[in-house]
Amino acid sequence: xxxxxxxxxxxxxxxxxxxRIGVGSLLFGQEVGWLNLPAFQGPIxxxxxxxxxxxxxxxxxVSVAGYLGYIALMGLVLAVGAIGSLRNRSFGLTFIGxxxxxxxxxxxxxxxxxxxxxHLAACAILFGLLLWLNRxxxxxx
Numbered sequence: 001x002x003x004x005x006x007x008x009x010x011x012x013x014x015x016x017x018x019x020r021i022g023v024g025s026l027l028f029g030q031e032v033g034w035l036n037l038p039a040f041q042g043p044i045x046x047x048x049x050x051x052x053x054x055x056x057x058x059x060x061x062v063s064v065a066g067y068l069g070y071i072a073l074m075g076l077v078l079a080v081g082a083i084g085s086l087r088n089r090s091f092g093l094t095f096i097g098x099x100x101x102x103x104x105x106x107x108x109x110x111x112x113x114x115x116x117x118x119h120l121a122a123c124a125i126l127f128g129l130l131l132w133l134n135r136x137x138x139x140x141x
Contacts, residue, residue: 006133007086009126013096014082016123020075028068057111074102078123085130093134096127 027047030040048064055061062070078099084092103120107113 002133006130009130009133010082010085010092013123013126013130014079014086017075017078017080017082017099021072021079022075024068024070024072024075028065028072031065031068054110054112059109059111062109070102070106074099077102085134093127093131096130100124100127 026035026037027040027043029035030037031044044064047067051058051062051064051067077095081092081095081097081099084090084095086092100120100123103123107117107120
């Protein structure tokens with residue numbers, strides 16, 4: 001039963017990682033001129049507005065393209081971690097943990113808390129659950 005729990009949690013994290021890769025990459029493509037889809041212009045403007053409003057608080061200043069590239073990279077790190085977890089590889093949990101650190105660094109860099117902290121909290125809970133399931137799966141508890 002714990003095996004199915006590990007698979008479910010890993011698949012949920014993989015799906016979230018793929019969404020971040022897709023959204024980050026598509027919006028990045030729009031920002032750098034590779035795509036021209038009117039539906040993406042609003043989110044790009046929203047991100048630009050957020051970055052402008054937080055410019056004086058940012059520890060490391062980022063552009064819209066840099067932010068979107070970072071979002072896609074976070075998704076890639078999470079997806080690699082989830083695949084590693086599904087394949088029961090030790091790097092899987094490391095990459096998922098790295099994703100959580102990368103996510104937390106966004107809040108630190110912008111020195112703000114917003115509703116997206118709930119995404120970070122949910123991922124942290126899933127990561128904790130995965131750690132617990134892996135530990136009990138290996139017979140150490």
